[in-house]
Amino acid sequence: MTATEALAPLRVDAAEALGWDECAELLVVGFGGAGVCAAIEASDRGLSVLALERFAGGGATALSGGVVYAGGGTPYQQQAGYSDSADAMVAYLRQEVGEAVSATTLRDFCERSCAQLAWLERQGAAFEASVPPHKTSYPSDQYYLYYSGNEAVPAYAAQAAPAPRGHRSKGPGMSGASLFAALKNAALSRGVRLRQQCEVRRLVLGPGDEVLGVEAWQLPPDSRAARWHRRLSRWATAIHMYAPPLAERLRARLRRIELGHAERRLIRAERGVLLSAGGFIFNRAMITRYAPQYLAGLPLGTTGCDGSGIRLGQGAGGALARMDKVSAWRFINPPLAWARGLIVNDAGQRYCNEEVYGATLGHAMVEEQGGRAILILNKALLREALRQVGPGKVWQFQRLPVLLNLLCNAKRGASPAALAERCGLPVANLERALADYNSSARGETADSFGKSAAMLASLEQGPWYAIDLSFDSKLFPCPAITLGGLRVCERSGQVLDAAGAPIAGLYSAGRNAVGIASNLYVSGLSLADCVYSGRRAAAHLANQIQPATARSGEQQCNE
Numbered sequence: 001m002t003a004t005e006a007l008a009p010l011r012v013d014a015a016e017a018l019g020w021d022e023c024a025e026l027l028v029v030g031f032g033g034a035g036v037c038a039a040i041e042a043s044d045r046g047l048s049v050l051a052l053e054r055f056a057g058g059g060a061t062a063l064s065g066g067v068v069y070a071g072g073g074t075p076y077q078q079q080a081g082y083s084d085s086a087d088a089m090v091a092y093l094r095q096e097v098g099e100a101v102s103a104t105t106l107r108d109f110c111e112r113s114c115a116q117l118a119w120l121e122r123q124g125a126a127f128e129a130s131v132p133p134h135k136t137s138y139p140s141d142q143y144y145l146y147y148s149g150n151e152a153v154p155a156y157a158a159q160a161a162p163a164p165r166g167h168r169s170k171g172p173g174m175s176g177a178s179l180f181a182a183l184k185n186a187a188l189s190r191g192v193r194l195r196q197q198c199e200v201r202r203l204v205l206g207p208g209d210e211v212l213g214v215e216a217w218q219l220p221p222d223s224r225a226a227r228w229h230r231r232l233s234r235w236a237t238a239i240h241m242y243a244p245p246l247a248e249r250l251r252a253r254l255r256r257i258e259l260g261h262a263e264r265r266l267i268r269a270e271r272g273v274l275l276s277a278g279g280f281i282f283n284r285a286m287i288t289r290y291a292p293q294y295l296a297g298l299p300l301g302t303t304g305c306d307g308s309g310i311r312l313g314q315g316a317g318g319a320l321a322r323m324d325k326v327s328a329w330r331f332i333n334p335p336l337a338w339a340r341g342l343i344v345n346d347a348g349q350r351y352c353n354e355e356v357y358g359a360t361l362g363h364a365m366v367e368e369q370g371g372r373a374i375l376i377l378n379k380a381l382l383r384e385a386l387r388q389v390g391p392g393k394v395w396q397f398q399r400l401p402v403l404l405n406l407l408c409n410a411k412r413g414a415s416p417a418a419l420a421e422r423c424g425l426p427v428a429n430l431e432r433a434l435a436d437y438n439s440s441a442r443g444e445t446a447d448s449f450g451k452s453a454a455m456l457a458s459l460e461q462g463p464w465y466a467i468d469l470s471f472d473s474k475l476f477p478c479p480a481i482t483l484g485g486l487r488v489c490e491r492s493g494q495v496l497d498a499a500g501a502p503i504a505g506l507y508s509a510g511r512n513a514v515g516i517a518s519n520l521y522v523s524g525l526s527l528a529d530c531v532y533s534g535r536r537a538a539a540h541l542a543n544q545i546q547p548a549t550a551r552s553g554e555q556q557c558n559e
Contacts, residue, residue, distance in 0.1 A: 003285035003307075006314030009203040015212045015268065018204070023268035024050035024193070026541060027214060029200045030277030030309055032059025033530035034510025036183040038274050038538040040123060043190040045542035047271065051192060052216055054199040055233050058180045059278050060301040060481075060511070061527060063237070065138050066175025067148055068127075068531070069524030070117045071165040072110055076145050079129035084163035086110045091160035092151055093516075093525075100322065100483075100519040105490040109516055109532055116531055117167060124182030126170035135339075137331040137358055138395065138523070144168045149522035150357045155450045166524045179527075197226055199258060200308075203273065203316050203506070204266070211316060211505035213269045217262035225261035229254060236303055241397075241477075244298065251282075251303050272505045272541045275495070276534060277309025278302070279482035279511040281326075290323040290484070293366055296472035297328055297480030305482075309512040313486040316503055318495040321514045322484035327521035328366050328471060329479045330373060331358030334398050335388035340457040341377040342437050343469075345369045348420060348429030350437065353449040359521040362471075362478060371471030374423060376434070378459045382406065401476050409475045410465045419464045434459055481526075483518045485511060493537030507541060509533035 001008070012018055026042045028035045031053035039049045051057075071077065071089040089110040097106055117127065128144035139146050148166025150156040171178025188194065198218035206212045219226040232254050240247040280286045281299040283306045288295060299305070314320065332354065333339040339354050343361075352364050365373045377385070386406065389399045413419025420430040440447040441456040471478050486508045487496045493509055494502035509515075509530065516529040 003283055004289050005311070007202060007308070007311045009205045009315045010215055011205050012212070013207055015206060018266055020213065020268040021265045022050065023213075023270055024048045025269075025271040026050070026538065027052065027267060027269040027273045029214065029273060029275050029312070030054075030059065030304065030510075030512065031057040031184075031194060032276060032278060032510065033061030033180065033183070033527055034512070034534035035059075035274065035276035036180065036187050037531045037534035038276065038509060039187045039192045040183065040190060041535040041538035042542055043187065043192050045539065047538075047542055049187075049192045050267065051187070051194045052198045052200055052214070052267070053194060053196050054277075054304050055302070056196055056230065057184060057194065058177070059304055061530065062177050062180040063302060064174065064176035064527065065523070066169040066171060066177070066179040067138075067524035067527060068117065068120065068167045068169065068179075069148065069165050069522060069528040070113045070167045071163060072113045074114050074117050074167065076127050076129040076167060077163055077165075080131050080145055080164070082163045084161075084165070086113070088161045088163065089113065089165065092149075092156060092162070095156055095159060096149065096520045096522050096525070097516060098519040100514065101490055101516055106516065109528075112532070113528070116528070119535075120179075120531065123186035125179050127167045128170055131164055134336055135355070136334055137398070139168060140393075140395065141172065144170060148524050150360055153353065153356055153450075154452055155353070197221075197229055198265075199262065200312065203312055205316060208504065209317060211269065211273050211503065213267050214273060216265045216267055217258065218265055219258070219262050223261070225257050229257050232257070233303065241298070254303065269505065271544065272507055274493075274534075274537050274541075275309040275313050275486065275506070275508040275512050276510045277312075277512050278305040279485065280307030280310055281305050281480060281482045283307040287326075287482075291326045291482070293371070294326040294328060294480050296371065297326075298477035300329070300479035300481050305511075309508070310485050313495050313506065313508055313512075316495070316506055317497045318503060318506070318508075319487045319498045320484065321487045322518045323482075325483040325518055327359045327481050327483055328362030329358045329521075330362040330365055330469060330471075332361070332375065332469065333358075334394045335385040335402055337381045337385035337388055337457075338375060338377070338402075340455055341375050341381055341459070342433060344374050344376060344425065344430065344433055346372045346425070348425035348427075348433060350433045350449070353447075353451045355451055355455045357522065363520060366471050373469045373471070374425070375467045375469050376419075376430075376459065377465045377467070378461060379463055379465070380461065381457055381459070382410070382465055405467050405469070405476050409473075410467050413464050413466070414462060416462075416464055419466055423466045481521070482511065483521065485513045485518070488513045488515075488533075492540035493533055494540070507537040509537050
């Protein structure tokens with residue numbers, strides 16, 4: 001079986017045909033953001049829950065910035081002096097979400113936003129109303145509420161009243177670890193059972209194709225193999241951003257340990273199985289098949305983001321959708337000075353508003369410009385950029401790429417024509433792009449891409465510099481995550497087959513499934529969707545008096 005094929009299930013005539021090692025009403029496959037929220041919700045509704053996690057738990061949520069997209073008038077928006085409404089949130093997100101989910105689902109997501117944030121707080125998460133003075137891709141430890149997308153960009157603000165909706169959870173460093181720790185503690189305190197270093201390799205299906213349980217393989221707890229597995233997993237995660245090839249070799253060793261030492265367990269799901277094992281950015285075969293233009297990007301996530309949860313659902317008949325949707329993050333702020341320059345393509349032509357959110361810029365770069373992005377600055381902006389990334393002003397992961405590229409990846413020209421020749425760009429096109437940009441910066445003409453006046457900078461005085469920030473840059477790797485997955489019913493989270501009918505006993509949530517964040521990415525939207533979709537699936541499962549025994553006669557769920 002190749003890495004792109006569905007994981008074939010184990011089929012039996014009846015649940016009684018197998019000798020189950022363990023059982024629970026809800027089995028959660030993948031204990032990250034979506035899985036832990038589903039576990040809490042199901043437990044609160046009286047269900048027994050067993051979570052199966054291939055590694056230590058947390059997934060991409062624990063590695064993230066811990067930003068939850070929330071609005072509609074949250075307490076922190078109000079404390080910071082910003083008014084917001086569900087209507088404004090819907091109007092903005094419709095521009096980002098597109099057709100990924102129905103208008104009804106998007107409206108429901110936004111109207112539940114304040115309550116969802118309050119629910120996270122009841123689990124131990126903490127938020128704050130401090131707002132940074134300037135737009136940034138991720139605020140320092142001083143700030144916890146910010147414009148995490150395109151809300152304040154003029155073209156978007158014209159459609160929806162802007163408000164900061166990026167609620168960064170409180171915690172040192174990247175806040176995702178603190179957010180997940182609170183959720184994990186909340187789940188375990190409710191009696192949720194967690195099996196770590198336990199990989200689900202097959203679903204178990206009954207005669208009517210209903211999901212009965214799983215075949216899992218677990219490393220013996222506290223064994224030498226388990227200890228090495230934990231160690232190698234930590235190392236692979238720690239070095240991935242800096243040495244991807246070495247991290248890949250460590251992941252190969254992890255796999256050999258799993259295949260050589262894990263022990264088989266059959267686990268019965270009395271009410272249902274939730275697939276919440278993340279996306280597929282680490283599965284290069286799947287990227288090659290569905291989104292090959294993103295192969296040059298830096299996979300962002302964890303080793304578990306290998307598409308296994310998606311392929312498990314496929315094996316049970318689940319349909320896929322939006323598998324070509326990948327988000328590339330080309331953040332150029334901080335430093336703010338970079339966003340005041342202009343970006344051109346291989347033809348020396350400007351193609352975007354440089355103040356837009358990094359995922360919006362990345363989308364235009366990859367999908368429309370063949371992955372090319374060349375940033376044009378002058379000496380004044382270059383010096384300003386150096387000041388803005390000084391010690392204590394930004395995160396180290398934001399500072400180092402800027403310094404490296406200014407020192408090693410900046411080409412200089414005494415004139416725009418000389419710079420164009422050094423970069424292999426058409427001279428006339430670059431000169432025209434600069435002339436038009438300078439005219440807008442002087443206030444003589446409106447900027448053709450709708451850039452805010454405050455973000456325009458006159459580049460009339462040289463010398464000029466060009467920094468190649470293209471998708472395949474080795475000095476400024478471009479992170480990428482996948483957004484597509486299993487099609488689910490938007491009312492229940494049940495996995496749908498090709499005909500749009502729910503598969504009995506099978507749910508999916510988070511980046512394992514199509515959801516709110518499956519079109520264009522906005523910081524915090526994926527975590528918010530994990531909470532929303534995880535809780536939705538658990539609530540629906542708990543409300544089913546009897547688990548369905550077959551798909552025949554099921555009403556189709558097409559939202």
